[in-house]
Amino acid sequence: MERELSEILRVRREKLQKLIDKGINPFPYRYSRTHLSSEIIADFENLSESGQTVKVAGRIISWRGHGKTVFAHLQDGSGKIQVYIRKDDLGEEQFEMFGLFETGDIIGVEGTVFRTRMGEVTIKISGFALLAKSLKPLPEKWHGLKDKEIRYRRRYLDLIANPDVLDTFITRAKIIKKMRDFLDDRGFLEVETPAMQVLYGGANARPFVTHLKALDLDLYLRIADELYLKRLIVGGMEKVYEISKDFRNEGMDRNHNPEFTMLEFYWAYADYRDLMNLVEEMIFSVVTSVLDSDEITYDDNLISMKPPYGRITFADAARKYIGTDITGLGEKKLIDLAREKGLDTDGVTGRGAALDLLSSELVEPKLVQPTFLIDYPIELSPLAKIHREDPGLTERFELFINGLEFGNGFSELTDPDDQRRRFESQARSRLMGDEEAHPIDEDFILALEHGMPPAAGYGLGVDRLVMLLTGNSSIRDVILFPIMKPENPGKGAESSDG
RNA sequence: GGGGGUGUAGCUCAGUGGUAGAGCAUCUGCCUUUUAAGCAGGUGGUCGAAGGUUCAAUCCCUUCCACCCUCACCA
Numbered sequence: 001m002e003r004e005l006s007e008i009l010r011v012r013r014e015k016l017q018k019l020i021d022k023g024i025n026p027f028p029y030r031y032s033r034t035h036l037s038s039e040i041i042a043d044f045e046n047l048s049e050s051g052q053t054v055k056v057a058g059r060i061i062s063w064r065g066h067g068k069t070v071f072a073h074l075q076d077g078s079g080k081i082q083v084y085i086r087k088d089d090l091g092e093e094q095f096e097m098f099g100l101f102e103t104g105d106i107i108g109v110e111g112t113v114f115r116t117r118m119g120e121v122t123i124k125i126s127g128f129a130l131l132a133k134s135l136k137p138l139p140e141k142w143h144g145l146k147d148k149e150i151r152y153r154r155r156y157l158d159l160i161a162n163p164d165v166l167d168t169f170i171t172r173a174k175i176i177k178k179m180r181d182f183l184d185d186r187g188f189l190e191v192e193t194p195a196m197q198v199l200y201g202g203a204n205a206r207p208f209v210t211h212l213k214a215l216d217l218d219l220y221l222r223i224a225d226e227l228y229l230k231r232l233i234v235g236g237m238e239k240v241y242e243i244s245k246d247f248r249n250e251g252m253d254r255n256h257n258p259e260f261t262m263l264e265f266y267w268a269y270a271d272y273r274d275l276m277n278l279v280e281e282m283i284f285s286v287v288t289s290v291l292d293s294d295e296i297t298y299d300d301n302l303i304s305m306k307p308p309y310g311r312i313t314f315a316d317a318a319r320k321y322i323g324t325d326i327t328g329l330g331e332k333k334l335i336d337l338a339r340e341k342g343l344d345t346d347g348v349t350g351r352g353a354a355l356d357l358l359s360s361e362l363v364e365p366k367l368v369q370p371t372f373l374i375d376y377p378i379e380l381s382p383l384a385k386i387h388r389e390d391p392g393l394t395e396r397f398e399l400f401i402n403g404l405e406f407g408n409g410f411s412e413l414t415d416p417d418d419q420r421r422r423f424e425s426q427a428r429s430r431l432m433g434d435e436e437a438h439p440i441d442e443d444f445i446l447a448l449e450h451g452m453p454p455a456a457g458y459g460l461g462v463d464r465l466v467m468l469l470t471g472n473s474s475i476r477d478v479i480l481f482p483i484m485k486p487e488n489p490g491k492g493a494e495s496s497d498g
Numbered sequence: 499g500g501g502g503g504u505g506u507a508g509c510u511c512a513g514u515g516g517u518a519g520a521g522c523a524u525c526u527g528c529c530u531u532u533u534a535a536g537c538a539g540g541u542g543g544u545c546g547a548a549g550g551u552u553c554a555a556u557c558c559c560u561u562c563c564a565c566c567c568u569c570a571c572c573a
Contacts, residue, residue: 007541008508008524066536067529086530103523116531124531140509140522142534147509149565161509205573223573250572251499260573344570360572405573436572461573485564 012135015100019130022097026133031108033057038078040113041121047113054123056081057108057131059160060101062141070098071122074109075160082116083109085125098125103141104134152482165477168470171290172478175466176243178286179263186278188239188265193228195221195245201444202226202383203459204436205248208258221247224459225264226383227444230412233266234452241265243462254474255404255464258483266457272395272411275456276372279399279409280307283370283465290469298402298468301368309399310371314355317363317373326358327392334358349432352379367400382422382438384410406465409458416448 019026034055040047047054058076068087073080087095101107111125138160139145145161152158158165180190198217200207202224210219225242232240246262267275287305288294296303318326324337334354338345343361348354355377367373374397375387384394396410413419423445429437466478476482 006508006524006543011524062533064532064535065529066532069530069532071532071535073533082533084531088530114531116533118531118533120531120533122531137508137523142522143510145509147505147565149505150509152565203573246573248573251570253572254567256573262573347571408573464573487564 008137009135012102012133012137015102016133016135019097019100019133024097024130026130028129028131031055031057031129031131033108036078037074037076037081040081040123041079044113044115044121048115051112053110053112053126055108055110056083056123057106059106059134060103061138061160063103065099068095072103074107079163082120082122083111083125084116084122085128089124089126094128098128101130102134104136104138105130106132106134148476149484152476153484153487155480168466168472168478169480171470172466174290175286175469176261176462178289179282179462180243182282182285183239183241183265186239188241188267189237191229191232191237191240191242192244193222193225193232193242195247197222197228199439199441199443200224201438201441203246203248204438206250206435208247208249223248225262226457226459227441229264229266229457230452230455231444231447233268233412233455234447234450238268238453239266252483254476257463257475257479260475260479261462262459263462264457264459266412266455268453268455270456271454272374272397272409272456275409275411275458276309276311276374276397279407279458279460280309280370283399283406286465287469296468298471299473301402303369303402305370305401310367310369311374311397312371313375314359314373314377314393315375317367318358321363321366322358326355350379350429350434352377352429353434356380364400364405365403368402370399370401370406372397372399379425381410382426383413383419385413385415386418401468404464404468405461406468407458407460409456412452412455412457414448414452414454416445419448420445 016026032055037056037058040054040056056074056076058074060072061075061080062073064071070085071082073082085095085098090098107128108131109123109125109128111123111127113121113123116122139157145151145157150157196210196219198219200220200223203226205223207223208221210221211217212219223246225244229240229242241264243261243263245259247259249258250256252258267278284294284305284307287296294304294306296305312320315325315327318324322341326334329337331351331354334351335345335348338348338354338357341362343357345357348357363373375393376384376396378386378392378394381394381396384396387393387395394410398408399406413422423438423440426438427440430439463475463478467473467475470478472478
């Protein structure tokens, strides 16, 4: 332990030791506070008039010593408040001990409230306690912490230094709570289904694989909750939902983190039209409860979140935004069309993939105001029921806002024989090299064979909704601990080589 | 995976082929309503890592690592 500490760290250690020498426990057990900082500021008039003693606790985030007085700011979970200590009030010994505190330390103070000449609500300290000594310096007070790598890796510093970050995650919590309340109020039951699955499904994506030693069994981390939730619909749970982490072993960018939060819900005896009404009602209720507004400005687009949202069929959207009726076109013509529009068609095989390419490149980016794109070609929707009016289509919608997908829903396929055919078609795509096509899930088909009521189901990427409602352009800014590569592969990983 | 960028003090950032600077933080002194407190004086750096070129590298070259942006693939 002969490692040399820089002065900045050495001094903190020395102050710690001095406090210990004075008989102070630098890491005590509890502190009874009477107020949060925000409560004192809100209730200033009463508190200052009555002259009552308040107790607050928090981290020292700034410090201004003036000889025989000190001004500092304490930050707690509700905000920050200024505190003021005078040597005359506390006496030499206490004042000197207070001087061993510094930015980063967590302390409790008690005192009366007043306003400084500059008008700031301040606590005049009559007593204090050290609650945790900080041995590392805080990021700089004025510029904050900008380095994204440190912000993501050591989110606690980000939270201390950048107050907006806390706001984002408070909003995130509100959004999820509101979705829960909305569904609970309508009789949906929250359930938990396996995150580790023998067979994955419910979306087109490459899964993570893990291994269960006890059974010597490879398991997949779920890519979607869908197939389990539908088993519950078979079992008579008529309205179910789950908010959970899903895992997809694919690329990462500002819209994608390998683990992300998904809301899925399933509603027996309803179809996709009922579902769209419910979805727009839910989104609207979340937006207005979180924002106090039904409009959002994002990427310089003014978006009205007020229902009803636009509804346009896949075919009409193609006519409108691509200028071609794609209804009857086969794979070849679709790929030609894509090329003609300047799209990269490398690796695109199958009619479904061609349609998907055209839609995601030429249609979806145009859907800025909330819009349901409906009636998808059957090739794109292996779990959706065939359209009641057109066997080439499915009763499926995706919701787009600002050109991004905000969920996917459909009248659920309940015919076990049809489901088998769809799986088999997916299996063929798989053989053709589509790694993301569904594997055949016999166990799920077995469930359907017992009879599943008509139902509609919806899945929503929660992180993206949080991005939209907090104005963040990267998913990493709405996930507390986004995936990062190890910082120093040689340092942390390699231990004693024994 | 391709392309571009970044990495220098705890934080925010300058900078140069001759082993380095500012502001904040920190330390010492003065200061009893300050608030980006002030004034004066200090401390603090294997300049991301490893090689190479050179009398000499933080700077030039090579490789590697991490992060950001972007394209591709996807959700």
